Amino acid sequence: MLNGFRIVLVEDDEIMGSSLLQRLELEGASVQWFKQVRPALGALRTPRVPVDAVICDIRLPDGDGENLFNTLCQTVSPPPFLFITGHGGVEQAVRLMQAGAAEYVTKPFEMPVFLDRLSMLLNSQSDDQADPTIGISAAALRVDELALQAAASDRPVLIRGGPGTGKALVAKRIHDQSDRRAAPFVTVNIARDPNLDAALFAEQGAVRTVADGTLFLQALSRLPGEQQLKLLHVLDDGFDGRIVASCGHDMEQIMAGGGFLPDLFFRLDMLEIPVPPLADRTEDAVWLASRLFDQFNSRREMRMTGISRLAEQAIRAHDWPGGGREVRSRLARAIETASGDHLQPADLFPERIASEDRIMTLAEARAAAERRQIIEALERVDGQIGQAAKLLDVSRTTLWDKMQKLGLSGQSD
Structure with a gap:
């Protein structure tokens, strides 16, 4: 009934918790008990x-489920909650459902009734929601929310972000959730295609074969001037498909230097989705590493047990300048060369071994601590700089200056 589902159980009563754990695992669920x-x-x-x-x-014993649910809602979109309550707590449970919780049962309950409620909750969620596109952080879920909004529209979309941030995944998500999903999704990587003119405009090129589907243009800023003019003419003549493009954060400078036609840029920038760098979404780096671990580990003859807590801490502390591509590369190499049951920091970051005796300077330690605190504050307020400044008890200008020095990004408010 519950095969493949991952469930968190929060229950302090030993008898109740043990009973639920055993039955849920018997039904095929993977359970974490707190x-x-x-x-x-x-x-x-x-x-x-x-x-x-x-x-x-x-x-x-150290609070209540309502506090847990409400605290989670401040920074993330929590999974559906099934609350267990006594008859005296029904009013509270109803209030929680009005706040977004999914269901509740009252004690005592029959196990078949409980399992039916849980199964209905899980099946309805699996029908309505896809896996996260680029991560589980508040910033990543905001990107997913914007992608779903874009899918409901038919206007061109511009996805902006650095390398390895998952822009292609966001583009595919938009197409798969749109009314065009039955039509082709055609990708042209402008930076890598050796013959762009043919790839875009030939008889079997993307402009013709996409029909009324989605044409995804990667690395838009690299499109040569001649092809820019041709694409603009295609749009003027009545293009049946939809264009989703991706680029970095330097398009304005490129246009100012004459490297890109403003008329074409603003035709393609009708809806914009900014994707934050992985360095600003450390929990997404851990999430991605966990997913890739399962994928790569399944290919090993002698499978490993998991990623150690120390390795997770090292993943959170790394800046990931190469984004998700770097995560993939390091995981693949680490799983291939690791000798223990768990991945350790040295497996992922072997270059640090030679300098492990070096002590961080006070300036480096201070910068690292400030970076972690700023990232945590930004995550709590969905990237809003003004609100984060209030949490950190500094002026907005001071926070902005520190973010620029540390290479962090946020949203104006």
Whole structure:
């Protein structure tokens, strides 16, 4: 009934918790059991793999389920919650459902009734929601939200972000969720295609073969001037398809230097989706590493157990200048060369071994600590710089200056 689903159980009662754990695992679910709010909160904020549902007692020794749910809602979109409550807590459970929780059951309950409620909740969620596109952080879920909004429209979309941030995944997500999903999704990588004119405009080129589907143009800023004019003419003549393009954050400078036609740029920039760098979404780096670990580990003759906590900490601390491509490359190499049961920091970052005796300077330590604190504040307020400045008790200008020095990005508010 529950095969393949990942469930978090938050229950302090040993008898109730053990009973639920055994039955859920018997039904095929993978279960993490927590007995207090605090460890459950940490696990749900940065899960190693996506969580399909949370089963949570409302009364817990260090708080209550309502506090857990509301705290999660401040920074992430939580998984559906199934609350367990006594008859005296029904009013509270109803209030939680009005706030976005999915379901509740009252004690005592029959196990078949409980399993039916849980199964209905999980199946309805799996029908309505796809896996996260680029991650599980608040910033990544915001990108996914913008992609779904774009899918409901028919205007051109411009996806902006650095290398390895998942722009192609966002483009495919838009197409797959749009009314054009039955038509072709055609990709032209402008930076890599040796014959762009043929790839775009020949008889079997993308402009003709896409029909009323989606044409995805990668590395838009690299499109030569001649092809820019041709594409503009195609749009003027009545293009049946939809264009989704991706680029970096330097298009304005390229246009100012005469390298790109403003008329074409503004035709393609009707809807814009900014994708933050992976360095600003450390929990997404851990999430991606976990997904890739399962993929690469399945190819090993002697399979590993998992990624160690120390390795996860090292993943969070790394800047990931190569984005998701760097995560993939490091994971593939680490799993191929690792000798232990768990991936360790040295497996992922072997270049650090030679300098492991070096002590970080006070300036470096201070910068690293400030970076972590700023990233955490930005994640809590969905990237809004003004609100983050209030949390950090500094002026907006001071925070902006520090973000520029540390290479961080946020949103004006």
